[in-house]
Amino acid sequence: MSKRDYYDVLGVSKGASADEIKKGFRRKAKELHPDRNTDNPDAEAQFKEANEAYDVLRDAEKKAAYDRFGHAAFENGMGGAGARPGGGFGQGDFSSAFSDVFDDLFGDFMGGQRGGGGGRRAARGSDLRYNLRVTLEEAFSGLQKTISVPAAVACSACDGTGAEGGVEPTTCPTCSGMGKVRAQQGFFTVERTCPTCSGLGQIIKNPCKVCGGAGRVEKERALSVNIPAGVETGTRIRLAGEGEAGMRGGPPGDLYIFVEVSDHKLFERDSVNLYCRVPVSMAKAALGGSIEVPTIDGGRGRVQIPAGSQSGRQMRLRGKGMPALRGGGIGDMFIELAVETPVNLTSRQKELLKEFDDLGEDNHPESKSFFSSVKSFWDGMKG
Ligand SMILES: [Zn+2]
Numbered sequence: 001m002s003k004r005d006y007y008d009v010l011g012v013s014k015g016a017s018a019d020e021i022k023k024g025f026r027r028k029a030k031e032l033h034p035d036r037n038t039d040n041p042d043a044e045a046q047f048k049e050a051n052e053a054y055d056v057l058r059d060a061e062k063k064a065a066y067d068r069f070g071h072a073a074f075e076n077g078m079g080g081a082g083a084r085p086g087g088g089f090g091q092g093d094f095s096s097a098f099s100d101v102f103d104d105l106f107g108d109f110m111g112g113q114r115g116g117g118g119g120r121r122a123a124r125g126s127d128l129r130y131n132l133r134v135t136l137e138e139a140f141s142g143l144q145k146t147i148s149v150p151a152a153v154a155c156s157a158c159d160g161t162g163a164e165g166g167v168e169p170t171t172c173p174t175c176s177g178m179g180k181v182r183a184q185q186g187f188f189t190v191e192r193t194c195p196t197c198s199g200l201g202q203i204i205k206n207p208c209k210v211c212g213g214a215g216r217v218e219k220e221r222a223l224s225v226n227i228p229a230g231v232e233t234g235t236r237i238r239l240a241g242e243g244e245a246g247m248r249g250g251p252p253g254d255l256y257i258f259v260e261v262s263d264h265k266l267f268e269r270d271s272v273n274l275y276c277r278v279p280v281s282m283a284k285a286a287l288g289g290s291i292e293v294p295t296i297d298g299g300r301g302r303v304q305i306p307a308g309s310q311s312g313r314q315m316r317l318r319g320k321g322m323p324a325l326r327g328g329g330i331g332d333m334f335i336e337l338a339v340e341t342p343v344n345l346t347s348r349q350k351e352l353l354k355e356f357d358d359l360g361e362d363n364h365p366e367s368k369s370f371f372s373s374v375k376s377f378w379d380g381m382k383g
């Protein structure tokens with residue numbers, strides 16, 4: 001692989017002056033900057049090549065060696081003090097060379113980003129989060145809710161410009177409208193938000209008295225929100241453009257409504273299905289019959305209990321669950337029986353139950369099978 005001529009790499013002639021070499025490198029560095037070459041995989045390698053060339057040609061000693069011997073000057077340890085073996089891409093050199101061109105690059109990129117705005121620098125407003133607690137009934141039916149949102153809105157006195165009497169803001173003298181200032185930190189040039197204009201790039205000589213120059217004021221806003229049926233805890237509803245107003249006429253942020261559905265006394269929810277635990281008397285569970293149950297729409301449902309139902313038995317009421325948030329039908333409601341042992345018996349009731357028990361022979365198949373297992377377990381231990 002033959003190395004390209006360093007002068008060619010920088011696009012300058014052999015007799016180029018130090019200044020021309022510097023300009024050539026800056027031109028290349030701009031062309032090959034990673035921000036501008038996101039889909040050019042060769043850019044990085046080319047930038048390294050340019051950096052290596054510049055590293056040699058800007059140094060009088062190295063340049064003289066290169067002019068005499070070409071690339072051979074830096075091979076096999078030849079070339080004298082300071083010359084690195086071929087390849088020559090060191091992090092330290094990269095940084096210093098890069099910071100050298102950064103000043104130009106920044107100005108350029110900032111200008112590019114700001115283009116079209118006519119010099120006015122406006123910042124997008126923040127997104128807002130609003131926590132909304134709804135009942136399960138509301139989640140079932142959906143609802144229209146008026147919420148009060150504390151938000152910054154565009155100042156009406158100055159039309160959001162922040163300037164008294166509609167006087168246009170002027171370019172910030174500290175940062176020349178960049179919104180950022182640069183500081184040297186070792187090899188690196190770092191950018192900071194301009195302290196004079198807080199990054200807006202503009203200052204207002206005569207700030208609006210109502211908003212103090214911000215172009216927006218704090219205000220409670222009443223907002224009517226449509227909460228669709230089927231929302232769950234964790235559902236987020238985005239209201240585009242309903243967030244905080246932007247700074248000095250910038251676009252507003254969005255408002256996010258975070259839904260939380262309260263627990264319900266009767267129903268437990270699992271996605272679109274509802275569960276309701278219904279106590280039934282021992283007698284009813286034994287004899288069978290129908291029970292009335294509540295439904296989430298506020299109505300009543302009837303469920304048939306088969307004779308001999310045990311505690312924990314589930315019955316389904318189709319279509320009595322929750323609606324799915326984005327269409328897709330409605331869930332079911334499950335009734336779980338909880339057979340209740342009677343308490344506070346009168347002496348008459350006790351009598352009847354004793355009599356019932358004496359008559360009972362084959363009424364408890366589960367007990368019968370359990371105790372037969374217990375017996376064989378004990379028998380097994382003896383053996
Ligand atoms: Zn500034």
Ligand SMILES: [Zn+2]
Nearest residue numbers: 155158208211
């Ligand atoms: Zn104002």
